Amino acid sequence: IVLTQSPGTVSLSPGERATLSCRASQSVSSDNFAWYQQRPGQPPRLLIYTTFSRATGIPDRFSGSGSGTDFSLTISRLEPEDFAVYYCQQWDRSFFSFGGGTKVEIK
C-alpha cells in the first residue's frame, strides 16, 4: 500500500492551524494507521495511533481523523516545537509503509 502525503511542505505561523493529508492507494483499516513527528536530528516520535488516539504525552492540540483511503492530522494551534516533519504510516499483516512526509515550516 502506497501512502501519499500532501502538501510536501506547508509554511505557517505559530498559532495557526495545520491540516496534513495522507492518501492510501487502497483502503486501510483505521486500527492500522498512525502519525509520527520527526524533529531535526531526532528519531521519529509516535503522535497518533489507530487513526484517532493520541500517544502518551502528546498534547490535545494534535488530532487524527479519517477512514478508508483518506486520513488527516490536525494541529489546532502551532507551537514553536511543532515545526517538524510529519509522517503517516499504515500496516497490513505485519508489513508496514510510510508516507513521504510533510514538512511544517515557519512562515
Added chain:
Amino acid sequence: EVQLVESGGGLVQPGGSLRLSCVGSGFTFSNNAIVWVRQAPGKGLEWVSCISGSGGSTYYADSVKGRFTVSRDNPQNRGYLQMNSLRADDTAVYYCARLRRDAAGFDYWGQGTLVTVSS
C-alpha cells in the same frame, strides 16, 4: 524508562556485511515485536524488517529481502539486523523501534546508527 540503543553502524564497502544491534531496557523485551526502520540522508522513513516477540516470525521489505536477516536474543534483551551484500542505496541511519503490544504503532525508538556503504 523504556530505552532502545542501536550500535554497529559504520563504513562498509559495496558487497560487504554489517551486523547492527539493538539493546532494550525498561520493559519485558520478549513482550514486544521489534522493527527496523531506515532513513537515507535527507530522505523519508523506510520500514526494513520486523521480528515478533518470540522471534518466531520475521518480515522484510522487498528492498532487503534475501540480503538482510533479523533476529533476537531475548535473554540478552537484544535484537540484531544482519546486513549482507550491501549496496550504496542501503546508506542510511538505521533505527530500531518497539512495536506496541496491540501492534498500533512504533512507540519507542532508538537514536539510530549510521551505515555508510561506499568504496
